[in-house]
Amino acid sequence: MDEISFRIFRFDPSRDAEARYQLYRIRPEPGLTVLSALVNLREEQDGSLAFRASCRSGICGSDAMLINGRARLACKTQVAEAAGDGTVTLEPLRGFPVLKDLVVDQSDFWEKLVRVKPWLIPGPEPAPERERLMRLPAQQFDELSRASDCIFCACCYAECPMEGRHRAYLGPAALVKAYRFEADPRDAGSAERRGALDHPDGVWRCHHVFRCTEACPKEIDAAWAIQQLQRRLAARHLRLKGDA
Template identity: 60%
Template sequence: MDPVQLEVRRFNPERDKDPHWERFTVESYPGDVVLALLMRVREEQDGSLAFRASCRSGICGSDGMVINGWPRLACKTQVAEVAGDGPIRLEPLYNLACIKDLVVDQTPFWDKFQSILPWLMPDPHEEEPVEERRMTLEPEAFDMLSKASDCIFCQICYAACPIVGLDPAFTGPQALIKAYRFEADPRDAGTAERTPTLDNPEGVWRCRTIFNCTEACPKGIPITRGIQVLKRSMVREGLTH
């Protein structure tokens, strides 16, 4: 085992006016992930250190944070991958307000997700129940829809998006890829209801195809591609705001 230094951006609203950096030295074992080091620090050195974590398996998406300047899941980031000559620097996710230490206020993220009406809206005029209808998708379309459904709501793409940082009103990549998931589903008939959110200056047209969201996504979802499919679909419908 070797000692590793963590440099954590700390903030306690009860006593701190501004955030500050605090350094911890912690033992690291082969195969350790960053989350393991954080838990070791909290158990052995400072029980007040605040961060979110749950499944430790990259499924719940709760332990997103900025590691050495890039949003990642702490439970999926190997210490050997990010340890270098200096300390491993940990910060709360970008584009979301810090509540305490590495815990952020997720309210804007969830509000934007809700704004795209993220549920299946079957055609009310169709007599056959949606669960009994036979519908087909081209293999490529099915592959994209399936990948979009893999989202674990970790907010990594949201934190990686520079447009959200510049324009907090932007709907954001996660909400848009979820909108794509339903718009691409042949069982869904909710396009008219979602259009006001998608076809506006803060919707799909605000995306600048920087691909940070796609690069950062821990589930490998081609987010930017899905957003571009939404744009092309709207152009075909004559919707360009």
């Protein structure tokens, strides 16, 4: 393919009445990523093009966008792979207000994350040890470790159909982070997180469509992590019922 078309969503809410798509042509080179193509486009053809990126290596999570309708990282997507019919369509992540072009306002995403208290809430100091040891079987440690790999790109959030229909739903990323700490034997924060998790817009909103798991660029099984939280809460409900 000599040339590839980039069809890019353009919208500046401070100036434009409505969004439009703008076409650009690029010459693909072997190994060119969508992010590199965007950088080239901005440097060589249109300095007004807005997108977010930082690490260029799948670590910071800042360049997530819809590439041909799917939420992906631009730095981890090859142009050659994306341009099946010769056109690559780029749009902002769905479910977020657009700040400009491919840049979205993620305030809601971060606010939901904070609601699950994604940090270690330690229990009483385990005397006589000074160090809080995790002491988990290797498989459980691996599961917990995978949940720690989240880079907050919000691909899962953009692909989740429940998030699209229920804006108050915490969403997969926040729930994966909650699982990360709920599964940590050093953590004693379940009671503090319960209000957010054990709620119609918490873990129970997930209907296991698995789009979050498919979308995750770090291959985190978000749907599985949410199931683990549901099982823990369901077991607690059964215990409470048995005690009554």
